[in-house]
Amino acid sequence: MKQRPVIRHTGFMMLTNIPRLNALMKKGGFDAVIATCAENVTYLSGFWAMSQWVRRGPQAYALYVGSPEKSSLIINTSLLDLVPDQHPWMSDIRRYGYFQVDFDGTSTPNETYESQKRLFATSSSDSSVEALVAAMRDYGVERGTVAIDEMGITPQCMEQLQEALPNVRFVRSFSLFENVRAIKTLGEIEILRSAARITEGAIEAALSVAREGVTEREMMRKFNAYLAENDTAPVVGCLGFGNRSALSNVQPSDRALRDGDLIRFDVGGRYRHYRSDMSRGAALGEPGEKVRKYYSAVEKGVLRAYDVIRPGLKVSELFDEVVGTVQREGIPHYARSHVGHGIGVDGYDPPNIAASANMVLEEDMVICVETPYYEIGFAGLQVEDMIRVTRNGAESLMSLPTAIRIL
């Protein structure tokens, strides 16, 4: 089996798909790319710039000028302390703004101490844009075409950047980053595999408390606590009992579980910055004939995907195969806008598995294939698997059976 290279720098893994980034930059005629939103900065630089993950507005950028040697991470001075633990592969770190730290000159210097001494000794720019412009100038990017992720930079900063570099043509390129991220590196696949395993464990933990009278909220607490115990942050927790399962984004309520109730999970977390997303159904006792029939239909839709997934398959064909299977197997009127999507540092990487998609599957895409059916007044039935596209077919990242679980 072909092994995609894993680039390591000072012993730490680079998750970025550098060959694909280089190829897409060449194709687009870009002299440099700039990541600005939390997901893309982390993806491109290997650095988790906390403040931009938890708030709107804090600015952090990763600049890539065609090679790892011509790359720079621009962060607020208050985030320098995260550098020693995270070892971002981008070693040219520029800071902006004031943040006070002191140094204990009597202590025995260790790696962290030396790193902080070195970083705080660098000069600080007044603003994020000033630091970015300085880095671009240092790498010779004062004209030409630059792909910039428009999702994280504020409009004010974008204007300042264009004013400071009037000869640079900036092209909005969040979608370029999505396109790079669509094909996973081996390091990413390992993290996604772990994220999937942990999330499955959380579903098991949640189901372990299923009994008459337990509420959606109580069950979700078990789910989230399991994630917490496994270093995973809750992101999407849709959990509904009975006819509440028909609400697509159902958030846990005080609705108590009753005999015969369907339980629908559509859930995911974030583990080492990467997302999980999956769906399973269970029932407390016999759920009834319609639930069994419809669940079986949506399950077969997902299972059909394993038969057809291979590099080169048109995504629109995958859509048709999955939807057609659900229709044939029990829900003749089944209709969907999409039956899945890629997953990575974002919950919806390309491809979007839709009728109108014009991509083809490629090796090392990691995709979620899902077949939700929501019937208000009745129930929501859904199976969703995380699947890696391999050289010859498909590899499931799942271990939980797809069948409805009768409790």
Place this chain on the structure above:
Amino acid sequence: MKQRPVIRHTGFMMLTNIPRLNALMKKGGFDAVIATCAENVTYLSGFWAMSQWVRRGPQAYALYVGSPEKSSLIINTSLLDLVPDQHPWMSDIRRYGYFQVDFDGTSTPNETYESQKRLFATSSSDSSVEALVAAMRDYGVERGTVAIDEMGITPQCMEQLQEALPNVRFVRSFSLFENVRAIKTLGEIEILRSAARITEGAIEAALSVAREGVTEREMMRKFNAYLAENDTAPVVGCLGFGNRSALSNVQPSDRALRDGDLIRFDVGGRYRHYRSDMSRGAALGEPGEKVRKYYSAVEKGVLRAYDVIRPGLKVSELFDEVVGTVQREGIPHYARSHVGHGIGVDGYDPPNIAASANMVLEEDMVICVETPYYEIGFAGLQVEDMIRVTRNGAESLMSLPTAIRIL
């Protein structure tokens, strides 16, 4: 004591400070305001538009044209299912995009069923901007000056909006929303109180496993699991032992706790959309003289805040009082960019408690007062309290003692 009115609509609480919003709109000469980022849409409309909370790009807007009756919530069709549970006070809900749901005509209609039937019967716009423009036209906003939160709308959508309404002058107004949010309603204060109590409980839970050999990661798992068990999402979890406590944003590692180690928490979560943020220190056994002295100094800085906080106090004076106290009480070289900030639906609402601040404290601000001291090679000492500014002074939202906890 003056009671700020709590506006209720169909039995559900409105958290928005409508009188302040109206006053600031009048002052700024705005005919309408538009919230676009997750925090502001939730704040203004009462609706948690899931997709914009978990990803970059999904668009949701809340339009307010000077009164609750002239307000509209614009969301993707895929989010309509969240309406019945959340009962947003904005009852004019506009949708865009396609999302498939079916209806079981044989079921017994309940409130959720009727709500979904009604919402899905409305016509869907092709895009978020088209829906927003239609709502603006319906409320007569085709010219004049409109305050728009620039943090959530994509630049592409902003351009489309300006093109569709060329006679409207749009003014970037994320800061106006921050300014409205700075003064909390009673409903918000109750949620913040609960968020504080839960986070304190999580610190207690984390400390309950403190013993030689336990790692930062193991302790943080207990912290996060407690949050999960109490319906609170982890947001900021900085936890460091020994000299790692000097790293301001320290993320939990495999560093094991040793006798004499300081433990620094700077932590918070999100409960019912509202943030908590607090800091405490503990030590396993005797932490040593310097830690005791410095911790006492930063503690006294926060306690000083309670003596001086009252409506009308200049924020810059609060800064001077707190910093001066820490300096006098044991850290003569103490320096900080700020010693706290407001807290609400965002982790950093106004005021920023800095030397350069030009605001004054007002009744029903909820602020975090914090006095972190980071000395690389030694330790990080920090106390942070959540405090409500009352009519006559200050009310702590905390119950944990501020003193260093010796375990």
